[in-house]
Amino acid sequence: MPPFDVSEGDPFGPHNLPYGVFSRSGSTERTVGIRLGDHVLDAGAAAAALGSPYVSLLARPSLDALLSAGRTAWSDVRRALTAWVTVPAHRETLVPFFHPLSEVVLHLPFEVADYVDFYASEHHARNVGKIFRPDAADSLTPNWKHLPIGYHGRAGTVVVSGTDVVRPSGQRKAPGDAAPVFGPSVRLDIEAEVGFVVGVPSAPGAPVPLSAFRDHVFGLCLLNDWSARDIQAWEYVPLGPFLGKSFATSVSAWITPLDALEDARVAPPARTHPLLPYLDDAEEEPGGYDLRLSVALNGHTVSEPPFRTMYWTAGQQLAHLTVNGASLRTGDLFASGTVSGPGEGERGSLLELTWNGRDPLGLPGGERTFLEDGDEVTLTAWAPGPDGTRVGLGEVRGRIVPRA
Structure with a gap:
């Protein structure tokens, strides 16, 4: 099918247009690309051919220049891209700059500066509390309803979808063991998450209020925060996750701009506790997103988590991250x-x-409690789009391989 003729209902139609970075097979040259259906448009080459003023933002080996350009530029570039792929007069010029996805290599689309992981799902937090603190009066910790809990991760081990994940090693100690042992994790897990990408920086000492969220955050992507539960359990008291999390975090090759998700915005769950002013979003625009995630293990769907149930919004997370x-x-x-x-x-x-x-998953290839070598996990998602369409989020895929 020609690149412009996207099938009706394609979640990567012109209403979406996520950004990525690709190289053509056999080449090391990277450039910004825009996904349309099952093709990728070389955005820099297209901008140059059309004499666009945005060539300086798009003819780049990463999204960093576009990210830092700010909200006005983000909207202007998106309007231009939408016109390029929908106006028939551009077709003849742009056809040579489309490449089938099957013939390109996708790369990490931006340089990760810092990485922070939060704990924003009340359902997840309560499940974890019930598992590890079954006798507690409340499955949530006392601070959970008052602030978005988070920790700083390792930016250098954020990897693009499709990168193999080497099984991590570290210390682990079961409750009945007399002493810790060292070796590969035997309780390797996934965490289906959504990542938010910051574009515009802020000044040291200047908190970012809820109202400024969309001035700083460019877009979002799916994210798998791989977790070695046995290593994590032994090391995290009293300072929190470290080696059990830092070995790999996988992200999608495609960043969906927030402007593509206007129809997916929803109010977060009702607040059950009063919030301090810097987190109080009662008067703000809806901060939640109706994203429908799907988790597949070796091609078999095992879960479909709904993002709209997240108690803490990305705006609140950003406000808390910078309030100090x-x-x-x-x-x-x-x-x-x-x-x-x-x-x-x-x-x-x-x-x-x-x-x-305790309760193994029954899968076509055998039961699973935690991940075995050779297992492949794939995260996908979609969100409601304009006029009944769906906005697809790029998948996150990773396969577990043993340490050499």
Whole structure:
């Protein structure tokens, strides 16, 4: 099918147009691309051919220049791209700059400056509390309803979808063991999440209020925060996750701009506790997103977590991240935390799906509690778009391989 003739209902039609970075097979030259159906448009070459003023933002080996250009530029470039792929007069000029997705290599689309992971799903947090603190009066920790809990991760091990994940090693100690042992993780898990990509930086000492969220955040992507539960359990007291999380975080090759998700915006769940002013979003525009995630293990769907149930919004996470004066940088990535819904088939981690290994998943290839070498996990998602369309989010795929 010609690149312009996208099938009706294609979630990657002209209403979407996510950004990525690609190289052609056999070439090391990277450039910004726009996805349309099952093709990618070389955006820099297209801009040059059309004499566009945005060539300086698009003829680049990463999205960094566009990210830092700001909200007005983001909207202007998106309007131009939409015209390029929908106005018939551009077809003859642009056809040579479209490439089948099957013939390109996709890369990490931006340089990750900092990485922060949150814990924003009440359903996930309550499940974890019930698993590890079954006798507690409340499955949530006392601070959970008052602030978005998070931790700083490792930016250098954020990898693009399709990158193999080497099984991590570290110390682990089961409750009945006399001493810790060292070796490969035997409780390797996934966390189905959504990541938000910062474009415009902020000044040190200047918190970013809820009202400025869309001035700083360019778009979002799917994210899998791989987790070694046995390593994590032994190391996290009292300072939190470290080696159990830092070995790999997989992100989609495609960043969906927030402007493509206007029809997916929803109000977050009702607040059950009063919020301090910097987190109080009662008077703000709806901060939630109706994203429908799907988790597949070796091609078999095991969960469909709903993002609209997330208690803390990305705007609140950004406000909390910066309220102490911490500054933003172009390319900062902050993740939602595991997305889980109220149903058993809506849990975003194997920890929850198997209730910490107690209830194995029955799969065509055999039972699973945690990941085995050779297992492949794929995250996909879509959101409601204009006029009944769907906006597709680029998949996140990773295969577990043993340490050499």
